Amino acid sequence: MTIESSITLKQLLDTTTDCLHELSNLGVQVDAWDIIVIYLIGSKLDVETRKQWELQVSQSCDELPSFKTFRDFLEKRFRALEFLEPQSSKSSSSTKALHVVSKISCPLCSEEHLLCRCKRKHHTLLHKKFDPNTEADSSAPVTSANKEPPQNESKAEPHISTHFAKNVRSQVLLATAVVKARSRNGYSQVLRALLDQGSQASFITESAVQLLKLKKMAVKTTISGLGGGHSDLTSKYMVQVNIQSLIDPNFNFQIKAYVLSRVTSILPERKFTLVDWPELHSVELADPNFNKPSKIDILLGSEAYTKILKEGLIKDPRGKTMAQDTYLGWIVSGEVEDEWQSHHKLTISMHAKVETDQILKRFWELEAEPTNSESSIxxxxxxxxxxxxxxxxxxxxxxxxxxxxxxxxxxxx
Incomplete structure (x- = not known):
């Protein structure tokens, strides 16, 4: 990092946390790596961030800082940068700008208007489609310089963006669980699973397949989601995975999962804390770190979802978040709130449909003999x-x- 950037700093922290989490799942003891990790990550920080970290360490006691302290510092740092970056971009927009006064002439009739406004006959593909509802006259010369337009006169195209004035914003939490998956040599590996009742099939990442050394079966499958249209997302392989519960070792089941390079993004989007919900502390969670961002290794579809459900449901006092009892443990989902600002919103709809009929139909159509042989020359x-x-x-x-x-x-x- 050469300059202060909240996005780059957050990506650096997320990547480091994911790597340490994966090493822990593999049984590697990373508890004693704090000083090494702090040194490696600190060498990649910008000058101002390293300065703030050294000031914070010098004010603390003589003990060596832990990675948790370093992580909390980085989180506060990129949150502060996210808060300041919109203001800096707003102040930079008030720079001087010189507007050239130009006279617009129609190439067809030589009058002062655009070609799209010309009433004579001409080819409509020579210009963009004219919107008659637009009242702004683009032929009027612009003579203003270094002036900000009034709020009631500024008209621009709508952009999809999220800028929040409040300090509290919400995100939708999807149900996750930590499970054991049996490898080909008989050992078990811990994977993080996303439970999706809206998916007709289960999916697993290529990295998880390589970790478990599973045998691949060649398939050709198209995966579609919202809108019902055909998607470019395809899966070439399928594997059989044996899943075992960490809560109840006697509960296990087998699924067929399609192999993808990536199932979804890191979930949840941001770290959060659930407050005023004491019932949640008295149950055994399927994913103890459900509130911390981490990658998804496997997606369990509707077929697996129905196998793990049990009776039991509790809701938080606000009625926006719920916990449901399963053989994998209690899964948490719903709307949650956190207390920091974000300027980008990611919407994830975990709805997938596997379409094999269309692929087989296309294959047989290509391999079939011509039906209208009489008309062939x-x-x-x-x-x-x-x-x-x-x-x-x-x-x-x-x-x-x-x-x-x-x-x-x-x-x-």
Missing amino acids: LSPEEQACEDYFAATTRRDENGRYIVKLPFRSKMDK
């Missing part, structure tokens, strides 16, 4: 072969077909 040699085959082919008393081969010398005669 044959060369004289091809027509002679067809006639020779129809005249000489017969079936003997044993049911075998006797076919004579056509030769060019016979056809020439």
